[in-house]
Amino acid sequence: MARDAADAVVTITDDGPGLSAEARTKLRPFFTTKAGGLGLGLPLALKIVRLHDGEVVFSGFSCRANEQAGVSAGALADPSAPPPADACPASPQDLRERLAGAIARHDANTIAGMVRWRGVGGAAANERLRELRELVREPLLSLEQGDGLLVRTGSNTTGGVREHAFGIEADAGCWWLSW
Numbered sequence: 001m002a003r004d005a006a007d008a009v010v011t012i013t014d015d016g017p018g019l020s021a022e023a024r025t026k027l028r029p030f031f032t033t034k035a036g037g038l039g040l041g042l043p044l045a046l047k048i049v050r051l052h053d054g055e056v057v058f059s060g061f062s063c064r065a066n067e068q069a070g071v072s073a074g075a076l077a078d079p080s081a082p083p084p085a086d087a088c089p090a091s092p093q094d095l096r097e098r099l100a101g102a103i104a105r106h107d108a109n110t111i112a113g114m115v116r117w118r119g120v121g122g123a124a125a126n127e128r129l130r131e132l133r134e135l136v137r138e139p140l141l142s143l144e145q146g147d148g149l150l151v152r153t154g155s156n157t158t159g160g161v162r163e164h165a166f167g168i169e170a171d172a173g174c175w176w177l178s179w
Contacts, residue, residue: 088174089114095168095175096145103140103153108132116169116176128179135164149177 023033032039049056089095095114102110111132117125138153141161148168154161167178 088176090173090175092145092168092175095177096143096149099149099151099166099177100140100143103136103143103151106136108136111136111177114177116171116178120179131164135162138162 023031028039029043030039031043046056089098099111099114102108102114108129112129115128115132120128135151135153138155138160141152141154142150143152144150149166151164151166152161153164169176169178
């Protein structure tokens with residue numbers, strides 16, 4: 001747990017298989033992926049966090065999916081084999097493509113799962129989540145890759161163009177967005 005002024009940031013990790021993208025969209029009471037599960041744990045945790053004006057962000061990737069697929073340091077053991085759907089981005093290009101897809105779907109939560117949040121305090125994290133929600137409201141105009149990623153959304157005809165620059169970094173065989 002980290003503190004940032006009046007906010008707290010709680011990070012929870014486990015070594016389980018992670019939640020699929022489909023399962024993350026179904027987090028409601030009585031939905032379970034476990035045999036004999038009640039489906040109350042995560043919905044109850046989400047409710048408690050939201051009642052305290054908090055945000056819940058999933059990493060978006062299985063902790064072990066890349067390891068199981070032979071992904072390491074941004075390269076696949078078999079380059080012709082696609083990684084599992086829940087594997088983290090294995091290259092900057094993969095990260096760029098996933099970011100473009102999430103913006104096209106107006107999916108700020110998926111983008112939040114691509115961000116390396118380590119070291120980001122509570123107030124800063126909440127502000128960045130607001131920025132992500134704003135970023136995905138408009139259509140993607142361009143996504144340029146250099147040392148980082150420069151995203152432009154909005155409308156060229158109305159002149160309402162938003163720009164957001166992300167850094168990119170590798171960690172444990174995954175590529176992440178950074179601030």
